[in-house]
Amino acid sequence: MSTVHDTTRGAAAHxxxxxxxxxxxxxxxxxxxxxxxKCGVCAAPLDLTHPIALTDDTFDRVVRETTLPILVDFxxxxxxxxxxxAPAVDELARTSAGEVLVAKLDTEAAQxxxxxxxxxxxxxxxxxxxGREARRQSGAMPLAALREMLR
Ligand SMILES: [Zn+2]
Numbered sequence: 001m002s003t004v005h006d007t008t009r010g011a012a013a014h015x016x017x018x019x020x021x022x023x024x025x026x027x028x029x030x031x032x033x034x035x036x037x038k039c040g041v042c043a044a045p046l047d048l049t050h051p052i053a054l055t056d057d058t059f060d061r062v063v064r065e066t067t068l069p070i071l072v073d074f075x076x077x078x079x080x081x082x083x084x085x086a087p088a089v090d091e092l093a094r095t096s097a098g099e100v101l102v103a104k105l106d107t108e109a110a111q112x113x114x115x116x117x118x119x120x121x122x123x124x125x126x127x128x129x130x131g132r133e134a135r136r137q138s139g140a141m142p143l144a145a146l147r148e149m150l151r
């Protein structure tokens with residue numbers, strides 16, 4: 001397991017994610033998510049005000065090691081309802097940064113993870129808390145319904 005570059009102190013709520021540029025793992029304290037955090041290795045911006053892209057390689061560690069609630073949009077590029085919902089997912093990421101980690105999983109590219117979670121229809125939204133699935137809902141939803149899933 002690679003080193004985690006830790007901006008947290010002790011058990012503060014945090015997000016653990018790979019740098020989109022160099023791939024090294026970073027841990028960002030919830031309180032610093034909107035301060036323009038940067039990768040501890042290559043200094044690339046870690047933008048948590050937009051949904052982060054998960055893959056088969058990164059999904060498990062992000063979900064296991066992030067202590068904030070995580071909302072994952074399981075989608076595909078060809079899916080009309082997914083495209084319809086995308087702006088609401090973006091808006092949730094922008095307005096909930098530091099409280100919720102908003103992520104997207106391309107079910108075509110990450111088929112292992114999609115099949116492990118038995119995703120049959122897309123979009124499907126799953127909320128994870130402390131590494132476990134807490135809620136699941138299929139079908140395009142407006143922003144208010146996404147927020148409701150996080151209550
Ligand atoms: Zn980096």
